């Protein structure tokens with residue numbers, strides 16, 4: 114009887130990485146290699162890494178050492194953005210057997226099977242810089258909501274960012290293939306799809322197709338009751354997309370828009386593709402067309418060139434808008450980025466102070482937004498609780514609610530009344 118083979122995964126970084134890990138697990142499962150939880154003696158360990166900051170690289174190295182120590186007999190495979198950017202560094206680390214770049218990631222079965230057949234046959238694999246392959250990914254892993262990757266890579270080359278180098282040129286799947294994946298989710302009983310990618314609005318660069326046509330095609334799929342766009346650049350969030358989402362059947366009143374800074378001079382130094390006036394217009398239009406809309410924003414503080422005056426200007430601009438959540442990142446120096454040519458450097462302590470001020474603003478705004486809905490009823494997709502956390506879900510306008518555990522309601526959309534805000538900005542609610 115052929116011995117059952119097993120694989121254990123660890124993932125760092127963004128939602129796209131988690132979705133791709135689930136897809137790698139699917140590919141290996143189809144080849145008879147089963148995913149197992151931590152502990153035991155897996156034949157293979159796969160670490161899917163992130164490289165968005167120096168700290169992310171450091172965490173990657175720590176995880177590699179920990180995996181090699183815990184699973185000395187397993188094949189250790191390292192993939193993801195850190196593997197793509199720094200394979201020469203990783204392959205030197207003790208216990209690492211294979212480093213797979215973005216282009217080779219989807220061939221993981223071939224490399225693992227080769228090793229399982231002959232442990233001395235490990236092929237030296239060097240990640241290629243010319244990343245052109247679009248590897249589809251659509252998974253929910255242990256969650257209730259599905260993450261559907263529609264686009265990968267980026268051609269924007271913002272001055273502080275290494276993602277274009279880590280994930281390659283902007284590319285996407287075809288509308289036909291992505292609709293088939295979404296239909297498959299509907300056939301599996303999925304109710305909500307989060308559309309993900311690196312620069313989603315740049316969809317269709319390699320296929321000549323348009324993002325607006327993709328979301329229209331998605332909206333027509335019966336069975337999927339909710340879609341969210343995980344993130345879209347301000348200059349790519351066209352009025353046509355906003356207006357269409359507002360009248361659509363299943364696109365939620367919820368946008369996440371990376372602004373990065375509210376000062377135009379810093380935006381210029383970042384080489385972003387818009388100014389703050391354009392951003393403010395988009396926010397205004399979203400709220401005119403969808404008054405209950407939740408808008409989340411990425412904000413980077415302490416980037417090179419962000420003088421105290423520019424920071425105050427950015428803070429005041431963000432405070433002047435009705436935004437519901439700020440996802441705040443302290444700037445991190447990245448080797449090979451042109452931002453390193455900007456002379457003005459913000460001290461670590463100042464970065465921490467600016468981060469704290471932005472987070473305080475964000476929490477205040479999010480609480481004010483939630484208070485508008487206390488005592489009212491909103492539709493929620495009930496999600497399976499993790500461990501002993503309460504059953505939870507998100508309203509259409511992205512308020513996280515806790516409800517009494519009713520397992521029969523998991524993965525169904527129902528109405529709740531929002532009762533009480535908690536310190537973590539979740540809301541205890543009653544199923545009505």
Ligand code: SF4
Pocket residue numbers: 267268269270271274275276277311312346
């Ligand atoms: S848009 Fe800019 S920040 Fe975002 S991934 Fe592309 S280069 Fe990086």
